[in-house]
Each structure stands twice: as structure tokens, then as C-alpha cells.
Amino acid sequence: MKRIFFRVIFAFGLLPALSGCIGVAYYAQSLKGHVEIMAARQSVERLIGDASTPEDLRARMASARAIRQFAIGSLDLPDNASYRSYADIGRDYVTWAVFAAPEFSLAPRVMCFPVFGCVPYRGYFSKTAANESAAKLQRQGFDVHVSGVTAYSTLGWSSDPLLSTMLRRDETYLASLVFHELAHQRVYVDDDSAFNEAFAVTVETTGVKKWLRAAGDEAGLRRYEAGLKRSADFVALLAQTRDELNQIYQGPGTPDWMRAAKAAAIERLRVRYRQMRERRWGGFGGYDGWVAAPINNAKIAATSVYNDRVPAFVRLFENCSGDYPRFYAAVARLGRLAKADRIAALEAASTCE
Numbered sequence: 285m286k287r288i289f290f291r292v293i294f295a296f297g298l299l300p301a302l303s304g305c306i307g308v309a310y311y312a313q314s315l316k317g318h319v320e321i322m323a324a325r326q327s328v329e330r331l332i333g334d335a336s337t338p339e340d341l342r343a344r345m346a347s348a349r350a351i352r353q354f355a356i357g358s359l360d361l362p363d364n365a366s367y368r369s370y371a372d373i374g375r376d377y378v379t380w381a382v383f384a385a386p387e388f389s390l391a392p393r394v395m396c397f398p399v400f401g402c403v404p405y406r407g408y409f410s411k412t413a414a415n416e417s418a419a420k421l422q423r424q425g426f427d428v429h430v431s432g433v434t435a436y437s438t439l440g441w442s443s444d445p446l447l448s449t450m451l452r453r454d455e456t457y458l459a460s461l462v463f464h465e466l467a468h469q470r471v472y473v474d475d476d477s478a479f480n481e482a483f484a485v486t487v488e489t490t491g492v493k494k495w496l497r498a499a500g501d502e503a504g505l506r507r508y509e510a511g512l513k514r515s516a517d518f519v520a521l522l523a524q525t526r527d528e529l530n531q532i533y534q535g536p537g538t539p540d541w542m543r544a545a546k547a548a549a550i551e552r553l554r555v556r557y558r559q560m561r562e563r564r565w566g567g568f569g570g571y572d573g574w575v576a577a578p579i580n581n582a583k584i585a586a587t588s589v590y591n592d593r594v595p596a597f598v599r600l601f602e603n604c605s606g607d608y609p610r611f612y613a614a615v616a617r618l619g620r621l622a623k624a625d626r627i628a629a630l631e632a633a634s635t636c637e
Contacts, residue, residue: 310406313408313409313410313413314407314408314409316409317379317408317409317410318409318438318442320409321371321373321378321445321447322371322442322443322445324371324372324373325369325370325371325443325445326369326370326371327368327369327370328345328348328349328352328368328369328370328446329349329368331345331370332345332346332349344451344458345370347455347458348367348370348446348458348462349368351455351458351459351462351495352367352368352462354459354495354498355462355463355466355491358491358494358495358498359463359466359487359491359494359608360470360608360609360612361463361466361467361469361470361487362440362466362469362470364440364443364469365443366440366443366444366445366465366466366469367444367445367446367462367465367466368443369443369445369446370445370446370447370448371445371446371447371448372448373447373448373449374448375449376432376449376452377411377432377433377434377449378409378433378434378435378436378447378449379407379408379409379432379433379436380407380408380410380411380414380415380430380431380432380433381405381406381407381408381414381430381431381433381586382405382406382407382408382414382417382418382421382428382429382430383404383405383428383429383430383431383582383583383585383586384418384421384426384427384428384429384582385426385427385580385581385582385585386425386426386427386581387425387426387427387543387581388532388533388539388542388546388581389533389581390526390529390530390533390581390584390585390588391585392404392405392582392585392586392589393421393426396475401473401474401475401476402474402475402477403477404477404585404586404589405586407433407436411432414430415430418430426582427580427581427582427583428580428582429580429582429583429586431586434447434449434450434452434461435447435449435450435461435464435465437465437468437469439468439469439472440469444465446458446462450462456492456496456504456507456508459491459492459495460488460489460491460492461488463487463488463491463492463495464484464485464487464488465484466487467483467484467486467487467488468480468484470487470612471483471612471615471616471619473619473626475623476619476623476626477589478588478589478592478593479593479618479619479626479627479630481589481590482590482591482592482593482594482596482597483597483615485590485591485594485597486594486597486598486601487608489512489594489598490598490601490606492508493505493508493509496508511570514565514568514570514571515591517560517564517565518557518560518571519587519591521553521556521557521560522553522584522587522588523588523592524553524556525549525550525552525553525584526584526588528549528552529546529549529581529584532545532546532549550579550580553575553579554575554579557571557575593627593630596630596631596633597615597630599633600614600615600630600633600636603633603634603635603636604636605636607636610636611636614633614636614637618630618633
């Protein structure tokens with residue numbers, strides 16, 4: 285899948301503030317996983333300058349260094365120690381995010397951190413631990429979705445490194461991750477994941493397009509914009525199903541009726557996807573895996589967190605004439621509002637002020 289992928293935020297150093305065995309165990313695994321990654325870091329500059337560094341890795345590090353500098357000079361993203369080191373973690377994903385939602389609701393279950401606020405998932409450095417958590421939630425009656433994650437952020441509390449998982453695709457993918465994660469360091473609002481993620485996605489997508497233009501990569505820009513269009517199509521498809529499911533859950537039906545209606549709505553999603561893939565995308569199958577795998581409320585809710593408010597943020601960015609400092613200032617002002625007022629003001633914004 286090209287555009288729907290998840291990142292997680294971890295909080296560290298908070299064990300003394302917690303009580304209860306489950307809470308301590310969760311934070312302990314988070315801290316342990318993070319410390320192991322930090323211990324494996326190597327300087328990007330040292331890797332580039334070391335003759336023993338494999339040529340492919342040296343080239344990727346040079347690209348990462350250029351992307352990092354572009355983030356500072358052209359996107360006004362933080363100039364700090366994040367993404368100036370590299371860690372090979374030897375696995376496909378750095379963490380696994382566990383999303384959960386009630387059987388008849390699209391409202392995700394949230395987890396709250398003492399400092400960072402609430403987010404709609406739990407992140408684990410162990411796939412086994414993530415699956416065990418998911419199984420426990422399933423036994424409690426929740427719909428559950430487990431997603432592998434290629435990058436995570438500590439919001440600048442530590443010097444987040446580049447990870448081998450971030451190099452799985454091309455330079456454009458790496459740039460998108462770096463721009464997205466640094467955007468979280470620029471503006472982050474407690475207890476509003478939808479706001480934070482849509483803001484970061486906006487910085488990511490506008491930043492990647494600016495980066496490709498600056499590189500004179502017109503072919504890459506066309507590919508990227510085509511991918512964004514397919515992503516928007518797919519998100520709209522999911523929104524249609526989400527509306528259908530909300531009507532089912534808010535209706536007077538019995539649990540058995542809602543269960544059957546839910547299954548039928550999800551099957552309609554699959555049918556519509558196949559039609560869109562053939563009629564609009566020329567057979568492009570980048571989302572086939574997502575659609576073929578089990579679909580439930582948790583999986584649909586997770587996707588909406590990252591995408592629903594992106595159009596409003598893009599409009600605000602355009603109202604700021606593509607000026608990143610002005611855009612960040614406008615977003616920060618919105619972030620200081622009460623949550624309900626923040627959403628309304630974002631959707632209604634017609635200027636940058």
C-alpha cells in the first residue's frame with residue numbers, strides 16, 4: 285500500500301509516574317525497545333566517510349543527509365540531532381501498532397500517556413507482544429487490527445535515528461517519512477491524533493512534491509502525484525463504507541442484524557474496490573493486500589485517523605501561500621483552541637490568519 289501506513293508515538297522515562305503491573309510492563313517494553321535501538325545507532329556522517337561501509341548503504345546515507353538538509357532549509361523543519369544517525373534493526377518493522385474498536389462502533393479505543401496525551405493505539409516493539417495484546421482485546425469483544433510500523437517518533441525527546449525499515453523503498457518514501465516525523469516535532473497537540481496526523485501528512489506530501497521539483501525529477505513527481513490521487517480515491521471509498529456502517533450501528537437493529545449488515549457493507553467495499561481498480565486505476569493493485577485481509581471497525585478507524593482532515597490542512601497551507609513558517613504558526617494557533625473549536629476553525633479557515 286502506497287499511502288496508508290501508520291506511525292506511532294512512544295513516551296519514555298515515565299515509569300516512576302505509573303502504577304499497576306500492566307502499565308509498568310507496557311512502559312518497560314517500550315523503554316527497552318527504544319534503548320536497544322538507540323544503542324545501535326551509527327553516525328550518518330561516519331557511515332558516509334567510512335570506506336568499509338557498503339556502497340549501497342553509503343549512497344542511501346548520502347541521500348538521507350540531503351533529505352535532512354532539505355527539511356531544514358526548504359520546509360523549516362527542526363534542525364536538531366534527529367535523523368542524523370542510523371540503526372539497522374534487522375527486522376521488517378520497528379514496531380507493531382494495535383488498534384481496537386467496539387464491534388458496533390467506529391470510535392477507536394484510546395491509550396493515554398502521562399505526558400503525550402491520548403492516542404488510538406498501543407505500540408509494541410515485539411510482534412508477539414502486539415499479537416498477545418490483540419488477542420486479549422478480541423476476547424473482550426473488540427474488533428482488532430495489528431499493523432506493522434516502519435518509523436516511530438519520540439517528538440524530539442530523544443534523537444530519533446533513521447532505521448533500516450525506513451530504507452525499504454525508494455528515496456521518495458524515505459523523504460516522506462523524515463518530513464512526516466519532523467512535522468510532529470514542529471507542532472503536536474495533546475489528545476488529538478487526527479489533527480496531528482493530518483497536519484504531518486500535509487507537511488509530508490507538500491514537502492515531497494517540493495523536494496521532487498527542486499531535484500528536477502518530473503517523472504518522479506508524476507508518479508508521486510498519481511499515487512496521491514489513488515490514495516484519495518481509496519480514502520473516499522473507505523469513507524463511503526464508514527458512513528454505511530455508522531448508519532447500521534446507529535439504527536434500531538438487533539446485534540445479529542447489525543452483524544450481518546456489517547459483513548454485507550464490508551463485502552460491498554471489496555466489490556467497489558475491484559471496480560475502481562479496473563475502471564479508474566488501469567488494474568493497479570497496490571491496495572489489494574489491504575482489501576483481501578480481514579476488514580473490521582478497528583482497521584477502518586485506524587485509516588480515518590490519518591486521512592480525514594488532510595484536505596482541510598491542505599486548504600490552510602494554500603491559504604498561507606505555501607509558506608511553511610506561516611502555516612506552522614497558523615496550525616499552532618489552532619492547536620491552542622479547545623478541541624471542538626479547533627475542528628470547526630480548521631474546517632472554516634479561509635485565510636492563513
